[in-house]
Amino acid sequence: MNEKVKGRIYDIQGYSVHDGPGIRTTVFLKGCPLTCLWCHSPESQRNDFELAWFAVRCVGLEKCGLCLKACPQGALSQASPEKSVLDHSLLTKISIDRSKCDNCLTCASACPSKALTSSGYDTTVEEVYRRVAKDRHYYGEDGGITISGGEPMAQFTFTYELAKRCKQDKLSVCLDTTGYAPGENYDRVLPYIDLFLFDLKHMDTKKSRKFVGAGNDLILANAKRIAENGGKLQIRIPVIPKLNASNENLIRTAQFCQELGQAVTLVQLLPYHAMGISKYVRIGRNYKLVNITPPSDEEMQKYLELIQSFGLPAQIH
Template sequence: MELVKTTGKFYDIQGFSVHDGPGIRLTLFMKGCPLRCPWCHSPESQAFETELNWMEIKCMGVEACGNCIEACPQGAITYGKKKVRAATQEEITLIHVDRDKCNNCGVCETVCTPKALYLCGKDHTVEEIMDRVRRDVPFFKTSGGGVTLSGGECLSQPAFLTEVLKRCKEEGIHTAVDTTGFARWESFEKILPYTDLFLYDLKNMDSEKHRKVVGVPNEVILENARKIAKAGGKFQIRIPVIPRFNDTTEDFQAYGEFIKSLGSAVEVVQLLPYHSMGTVKWERLQRDAPVLEALPPSEEKMERLKDQLVEMGLPVIIH
């Protein structure tokens, strides 16, 4: 089968994006990630397979609907907890999805009247993606924008990613890759000729702490960054500022020293303050996973951390 006929799996496609690289962009969010960050604002991106989501706020309750319970061929959907609807003060019974039984077949999605149940993860061919890309070319041209491949970890689907980037470059479209850095160097090497900019996450400079919290060590991430810089790649380094994980003066001293070692490859360092807006998405997956809930860092703290890196000679913005 030809590569252009194979598919990549995406959990979202977002037009008119202004936070994922220069100008107005089309951001393509690919599914699957080897990291397990407890603050992840898109937990639906982590699994490599298409999976069922349930949006509690949309559920009418089994008294008014309940179609999914009878329709599920696996018997994975049953009566769940009670809830009082704020608007009407009536008590309703929500559903519960047994994730051990659910095989993400999607039958329940087809009978869910309020669309509270939905499958996350859709396969697209390269041609389908390029057709979508071309619709936004006028925005790219007027704003200096382009296409950003993100995730999850888009390098977990390397062949498909490479082909999309190659096709974009053939059509004169600026490309960016938003990555955790945790991938085989061979995959990075293949996309280097077709990638104008890497949006590169650095979560913690201490490898053991990195492993304990997000599930993987950081040596591969740091080494890939060094190799990209040596090969002439360009970076926007992204640091998610997470309370009690990487927000100390010592943490940022280590960040600064490493980023400076990458030299002129680094165009800007972006500090991304933790926020809790993704917490509700974990509930949609009903997944038994550690989820960070903390107060976002103050503006004063963010400015102090920014100033620390600026004093080390780095270009820094708070995103």
């Protein structure tokens, strides 16, 4: 076991109740081979560090201005003054020219209020383990750690060693995965994973390629591989109107889940939401699904009943 193996993460979230059974601590790794149009964590997609701008934290150029002096590329400039949310006085913040910014993060190092910051940081297996172990008295019988992303299998060595380290101390481990990784890596990590939170985004491989950036052949093969090798699967289906929210796609998904047999412990329907749009603004990217509306409660109930009609345990998440 190599506890000094380094990985790149962007967050560790305690008291998480949506990433597996019980109360969990979720470790979010950077980097993902897919580019889902609806991704609500765009900061997770690239493995590289990216400059994030939290405008609400900025104290204004009147009091600071260190970032302007620090930027070696001239990517920062003075924006128009705006009213402060605290006392309605005028506050001058910055504007970022992303075409000039090379994500060197020099400005983030200079920013005392962390209005400019990095979207990730490097750490070791042991450092992460010590952090999640602090929460173990909250876990009870069902909780534990969830390794998520991005796609955690894109940093396989780190994910593998972290799972081993947690199981060594008898912590429950969930792996939140897209399924898009080499099959042999799932074989290797399987003994240390209590439950795979496994995404099934689209059953049509051409549409999968269009909507998430890759076909689904490898994904479906890995779901079968995990099931055949004794792994447990919690299937997660994002429900995106106009993209995959159709009876045809959900019927095919349910039939596939039936084929996986007793390995499937639960099918979760995840209704689309647009709460991640502010994150795109934060890192200077455009959100592509601006015209998509979340499905109604009535629609979600119909989809739930459809999945349940195949004899599958299912819920709306």
